[in-house]
Amino acid sequence: MKKPRPLSPDAMALVARRFAVLAEPTRLHLLHTLFDGEKSVNTLVELTGGTQANVSRHLQTLAHAHMVSRRKEGLQVFYAIADPSIFKLCELVCGSLEKSLTKQADSFAEAP
């Protein structure tokens, strides 16, 4: 019997949205690049190789979800990871992913 919470319908939508924010390679790339500390938009553009518009958009999505923080300093805007649970989240997913991969390498490749 493991029923942590009643889990109201709209609470579920919020959780889903949270996962959706993480369901994007570009955003994961940005988060991963921020793992070792705060960086400006331009730096992130250079490090990730994305276009400036895209990086900015994705950073806003992350900021809106309170996953990264935004600090303005002169012309530049610095983003940093704001939610520490993101580290654990990625660890968990990477961990269980590795287990799946070592067993059946193509399981995810053909997913919908």
Add this chain to the structure above:
Amino acid sequence: MKKPRPLSPDAMALVARRFAVLAEPTRLHLLHTLFDGEKSVNTLVELTGGTQANVSRHLQTLAHAHMVSRRKEGLQVFYAIADPSIFKLCELVCGSLEKSLTKQADSFAEAP
């Protein structure tokens, strides 16, 4: 300095896909309903209130991602949570979500 792994580009895509599977209220509802044990498709249809076709499709998506297991018994098919990390994942997200909600209730309501 927290760089868990090199994080190859296609590994990131896999992680993103994994999160994407969880980024769906219907699938979260199904997982949550399975928290207290294995259930048949029909039971899940009744408990979640979704259509049979939808429930079946979403269960397949979950099974394809190795998050649930599939056991056939006569006419019925029983699904159960296969990846224990899902419990921790949901706990993490729900936890950090609650913190965000108690601070700013509308932050997510207007997300993109």
Add this chain to the structure above:
DNA sequence: ATTAAATATGCATATATGCGTATATGCTTG
């Protein structure tokens, strides 16, 4: 073998989401 029940799939559609390009906003400096 036929029929019925449980589950899965095909098709069409609506909605959402990401990207490229161009442009707007904001801040700093001369």
Add this chain to the structure above:
DNA sequence: CAAGCATATACGCATATATGCATATTTAAT
């Protein structure tokens, strides 16, 4: 005040995904 740089936004388009409806598939029973 004008000009330039860093960042954010607007628009159009292509793609993906969820859903409803209908139907196919699989298994059990008579």
